[in-house]
Amino acid sequence: MSKGEMSPVTPFLTFAGQAEEAMNLYTSVFENSEIIRITRYGPNEPGEEGSVMHASFSLNGQVFMCIDSNIKHDWTFTPAISLYTAFENEEEIQRVYEELSRGGQILMPLGSYPFSKMFGWISDRYGVTWQLQLNES
Template identity: 30%
Template sequence: MQDQRIFPNIWCNGNAEEAGEFYAAAIPRTVSVVEARYPSEGLLDFQRDMAGKALTVAVTIGDTLVRLINAGPEFRPNPSISFILNFDPLDFGGDVAAARASLDVTWAALSAGGEVLMPLGEYPFSAHYGWVQDRYGVSWQLMLTKPEGDPRPFVVPSLLFSGAAQNRAAEAIDRYVALLGPDAAAGHRFPYGAATGPATPEAIMFGEFRVGDQWISAMDSGVEMDAPFTNGVSLQVNCADQAEIDRLWDALSAVPEAEQCGWLVDPFGVSWQIVPANMGELMQRPNAYEHMMGMKKLVIADF
């Protein structure tokens, strides 16, 4: 298993269990488990219909945990944060045809009832690639990778900077690497080199950074679009103690009105959840759910 410090969370409209089962069937090496359920008491009025239902569903794809949050219709994922699935022939015993066939099966499952954003086909960067938004609004980039390339995890979250965040991918990479500790580092970075739609020559066509052995990619849009970052997909950091919570919260939070229950929005519009690493233990305390709902930044002593 990779040393994962950043956990993508996907907002679901009351159908997290269903979505988790769908991903477990559609994506190879994927398991879905209900992680926590809503309490039967202490819910706010708008949450009472969720009593006893799944609160979070843990979907493990390869070595990466993606969490589904079961909530209401307030938010929906969009292509601003997608998930690259790297089908590496080395994971299929060096058999390129087997890797390609597995990609095709996954593509068929994810595209059923969804929307194709880039057709499955050959591109300069991959012999077999496609980008699809599935029936739940989650975006996936399926890629047949080159065995001779640098190894990457099966799943790589990908940030797309457009609209108000256009041409800020490099700035974001540098900021995240500086904040996320000594085991964070930038990876490859390829600028457009020439003006491409809204992208300047210096804008990032593809960039990446890592935290430990976990990789995240970032790119500036090369076409006019406005897919703002939202709570539809957020990034969660599990913190060792209150000092780490305070440090990341102070450095990242840029929209005071967005602060709620450990959620914040950073200067680029990306939503983060800054939570204690022992959140599961804290939520077992009496009235913990009510205490959490009353907080903005999470304070461990107040659970």
């Protein structure tokens, strides 16, 4: 990169042992998605052997990075920042809503609101929050 250039801004998710499980769920739920790369902790490294030292994956073209933190924290994900996506049809938004909310928490049930014909806000089983909206046509 030349001076003044920077790489794209990439969401970075920090997990406590569930990074690979979360990536597998997300890439199975969203079309055009894949795990790009996984680097694992080996023996005598600071993280649990076999856990994710660093990984990248894409969800419908958006690249994410994630890790299994080898440092214990008192914090986790918060709804103050969520992942947003819009859908073209009701069947697809309902499918994704069901998959991501299984084992998680519903913050706003999938339904009609003054600002949207169909919207839902959930926290998945890993604590990552998602805002799902049907495109108005």
